Amino acid sequence: MDYATLLQILDSTLRLATPLLLACLAGLFSERAGIFDIGLEGKMLAAAMASASVAFLTGSVWVGLLAGIGASLLFALIHGLASITFRGNQLISGVALNFLASGITVLVAKGLFNQGGGTPQLTEGARFYELTLPFAEALQDVPLIGPLYSEVISGHPLLVYMALALVPLSWWVLYRTRFGLRLRAVGENPAAVDTAGVSVTGLRFAAVAITGVLCGLAGAYMATALQAGFGREMTAGRGYIALAALIFAKWRPVAALWACLLFGFFQALALRPDVVEAVVRVKVPVPFLDALPYILTVIVLAGFIGKAIPPRAGGEPYVKER
Amino acid sequence: MDRLPPWADIVLVPLISLLLAAIISALVLLSIGQSPVEAFNVMVEGALGSAYGWGYTLYYTTSFIFTGLAVTVAFHAGLFNIGGEGQAQLGGLGVAVFCLSLPWPHWSLALAGAAIGAALFGAAWAAIPAYLQAKRGSHIVITTIMFNYIAAALLVYLLVDWLRPTGQMDPASARFPETVKLPTLDTIPGFSLIFDKPVPANVTLFLALAMAALVWAILWRTRIGYQIRAFGKSEAAARYAGINPTYIIMVAMLMSGGLAGMMSVNNVMGEAERLLQNSSEGAGFIGIAVALMGRNHPVGVVLAALLFGFLYQGGAELGLWTSIPIEMRIVVQGLVILFTGALDMMVRMLLTRAFGLMRSQKLGAA
Numbered sequence: 098m099d100y101a102t103l104l105q106i107l108d109s110t111l112r113l114a115t116p117l118l119l120a121c122l123a124g125l126f127s128e129r130a131g132i133f134d135i136g137l138e139g140k141m142l143a144a145a146m147a148s149a150s151v152a153f154l155t156g157s158v159w160v161g162l163l164a165g166i167g168a169s170l171l172f173a174l175i176h177g178l179a180s181i182t183f184r185g186n187q188l189i190s191g192v193a194l195n196f197l198a199s200g201i202t203v204l205v206a207k208g209l210f211n212q213g214g215g216t217p218q219l220t221e222g223a224r225f226y227e228l229t230l231p232f233a234e235a236l237q238d239v240p241l242i243g244p245l246y247s248e249v250i251s252g253h254p255l256l257v258y259m260a261l262a263l264v265p266l267s268w269w270v271l272y273r274t275r276f277g278l279r280l281r282a283v284g285e286n287p288a289a290v291d292t293a294g295v296s297v298t299g300l301r302f303a304a305v306a307i308t309g310v311l312c313g314l315a316g317a318y319m320a321t322a323l324q325a326g327f328g329r330e331m332t333a334g335r336g337y338i339a340l341a342a343l344i345f346a347k348w349r350p351v352a353a354l355w356a357c358l359l360f361g362f363f364q365a366l367a368l369r370p371d372v373v374e375a376v377v378r379v380k381v382p383v384p385f386l387d388a389l390p391y392i393l394t395v396i397v398l399a400g401f402i403g404k405a406i407p408p409r410a411g412g413e414p415y416v417k418e419r
Numbered sequence: 420m421d422r423l424p425p426w427a428d429i430v431l432v433p434l435i436s437l438l439l440a441a442i443i444s445a446l447v448l449l450s451i452g453q454s455p456v457e458a459f460n461v462m463v464e465g466a467l468g469s470a471y472g473w474g475y476t477l478y479y480t481t482s483f484i485f486t487g488l489a490v491t492v493a494f495h496a497g498l499f500n501i502g503g504e505g506q507a508q509l510g511g512l513g514v515a516v517f518c519l520s521l522p523w524p525h526w527s528l529a530l531a532g533a534a535i536g537a538a539l540f541g542a543a544w545a546a547i548p549a550y551l552q553a554k555r556g557s558h559i560v561i562t563t564i565m566f567n568y569i570a571a572a573l574l575v576y577l578l579v580d581w582l583r584p585t586g587q588m589d590p591a592s593a594r595f596p597e598t599v600k601l602p603t604l605d606t607i608p609g610f611s612l613i614f615d616k617p618v619p620a621n622v623t624l625f626l627a628l629a630m631a632a633l634v635w636a637i638l639w640r641t642r643i644g645y646q647i648r649a650f651g652k653s654e655a656a657a658r659y660a661g662i663n664p665t666y667i668i669m670v671a672m673l674m675s676g677g678l679a680g681m682m683s684v685n686n687v688m689g690e691a692e693r694l695l696q697n698s699s700e701g702a703g704f705i706g707i708a709v710a711l712m713g714r715n716h717p718v719g720v721v722l723a724a725l726l727f728g729f730l731y732q733g734g735a736e737l738g739l740w741t742s743i744p745i746e747m748r749i750v751v752q753g754l755v756i757l758f759t760g761a762l763d764m765m766v767r768m769l770l771t772r773a774f775g776l777m778r779s780q781k782l783g784a785a
Contacts, residue, residue, distance in 0.1 A: 135560070135564065175757075178762075179757065179761040179762050180761070183761075183762055183764040183765045183768070184764055185760070185761035185762055185763065185764055185765075186760060186761055187761075188499055188501070188560055189707070189711065189756060189760035189761045190757065190760070190761035190762075192501065192704065192707060192756060192760075193753050193754070193756035193757035193760060193761055194753065194757070195753070196704070196749055196750075196752050196753030196756060197749075197750060197753030197754065197757065198753075199746075199749050199753075200746040200747065200748070200749030200750035200751075200752070200753060201447070201746075201750050201753075203744060203746040204447070204451060204744055204746050204747060204750060205451070207744045207746075208451040208452070214744070214746070334568060337564055337565075337568065340561070340564070341561075341565060344561060382576045382580065384572035384573065384575040384576040384579075385572065385576065387568075387572045387575075388568060388569045388572035388573070391565040391566075391568045391569050391572075392565075392569060394561075394565050395547075395551070395557070395562055395565050395566070395569075398551065398555075398557035398558070398561060398562055398565075399551050399555045399557050400555050400556070400557070407558065
């Protein structure tokens with residue numbers, strides 16, 4: 098494999114890792130607050146549909162982005178209502194919302210555009226376009242580093258850089274602010290937080306809302322940046338890969354970045370089976386590359402690579418003592 | 420807090436949940452400019468209005484009984500098996516391997532063989548998450564989700580690279596021999612009087628009903644069933660009573676995976692007569708809704724499977740005869756799971772309040 102091919106693969110790694118990273122950070126906030134969320138997939142899908150539809154109708158990608166976040170927030174709040182207010186089963190609520198999103202996105206898209214459950218192609222201002230970072234062209238001819246900067250790091254839509262910036266931001270919020278300390282505490286020992294006079298319900302709803310916003314970004318990225326429009330089931334299990342990455346990263350933000358880049362790398366490889374074959378000199382089945390994130394996650398869960406310990410109060414509704 | 424009378428808990432709570440799901444579905448239909456009344460009529464007419472419709476409804480019902488029972492058995496052991504989808508697809512592989520590799524002289528023998536093959540493959544796929552849960556404490560919900568995706572990838576690989584006959588384009592196995600063709604209800608003496616047109620519902624329906632009876636007998640009439648239920652109620656108490664947690668988790672999940680796998684006898688052997696990609700078509704997930712709706716009791720599961728069979732066939736009719744997309748049935752399904760599974764406490768709270776009011780009024784009158 099030559100350097101140019103490597104750069105191409107790294108470039109698509111970053112592109113494909115971005116929705117995973119946004120969804121993974123979304124899951125991080127929710128699960129750290131003790132709310133399991135297997136509905137990342139559904140929220141992304143809803144956001145993808147809403148953002149593409151509104152962006153097409155208004156012609157503005159920013160209005161579309163807001164609509165995507167709104168749709169995802171709505172799903173997040175239903176999840177919050179079910180799992181915080183009514184102390185329902187969080188896993189079942191997630192499963193239900195995934196179904197709901199899967200059906201309703203096609204229903205609405207067919208109702209609006211009648212194009213087989215997708216939106217028309219987005220053009221002009223209805224999409225996020227690649228940004229060229231400063232000096233990208235000037236540095237292009239510098240050996241090794243130049244092409245790396247201009248092809249891999251530069252030339253992505255804004256949301257890619259936002260997602261990357263959200264990693265240190267999430268770390269800072271979770272580990273360096275009062276809100277973050279309380280959020281982590283509510284996922285480990287909600288009774289202690291309650292005793293300190295802080296609202297468990299309020300904190301958990303805040304966490305679920307952050308999850309909604311981040312999944313909204315992930316979905317909007319899928320439909321308005323990675324691709325030009327919404328297609329049915331376009332998230333294709335990315336919500337679950339993000340969940341896998343979250344476990345792989347042991348519920349930590351910086352590790353989440355590496356996990357998502359790794360899984361994004363697998364996705365990029367799955368698009369280039371010819372390169373894989375040339376490197377390992379054996380024919381590697383594409384389905385194996387597709388399944389690799391899931392297989393790795395199972396190995397991590399089995400405790401063969403360190404131990405993945407979820408937040409202790411995860412999945413359990415909090416009942417205030419009376 | 421006031422308690423609900425038992426009959427209200429068993430009958431009224433699911434009914435009201437269902438009603439709420441129906442109301443929201445109607446609102447969804449109204450919002451996309453369709454008539455809920457017309458939609459409901461089309462669904463009832465198409466799914467229950469003719470023997471032909473029933474033939475399809477019962478076909479779907481058969482699949483959902485298996486996957487519903489699968490979720491039920493695991494649930495009684497306190498395990499949430501969300502991997503029915505993958506286990507069912509592996510079951511389909513079992514059916515294909517058994518049907519294609521052995522020369523079956525008669526369909527009845529093939530049915531027994533394929534059912535065993537499907538159960539073995541499905542159980543094997545459930546065994547790894549079960550072992551990891553029992554021995555390494557990995558959360559079974561996450562591992563079974565991962566195994567759904569691994570199963571899907573595995574089947575794509577096997578269908579494309581191994582099972583596909585040479586010269587065939589689509590990723591599917593070879594067609595099963597004519598001798599293993601299962602009788603459909605329209606060819607069974609007696610039933611053929613009712614079903615005058617070819618329908619997909621087949622003898623597997625009776626296998627499903629037998630399995631429901633068997634699951635009931637195992638859970639409520641055997642020692643292992645008692646142990647499973649005790650373990651599900653309280654792990655600590657079960658452990659103290661000398662029940663081996665590893666054994667219970669393994670047995671419950673093997674049964675669960677086996678049942679999910681057996682679903683494939685219905686669709687792979689009874690209908691498609693070859694193994695296709697994504698053969699289970701979401702039936703594994705519907706099993707969750709069926710078990711929730713059926714209150715994790717085999718009788719409830721059979722009734723709920725019938726309800727979902729109706730929804731599925733009715734939904735297909737919607738896609739066929741109206742401008743309402745077929746995806747409406749996924750929306751309804753999601754709403755049913757949401758209200759019966761996640762928001763049941765809301766319904767219960769409302770009902771408890773209503774019953775409390777009635778009681779205080781009665782006291783006031785006296």
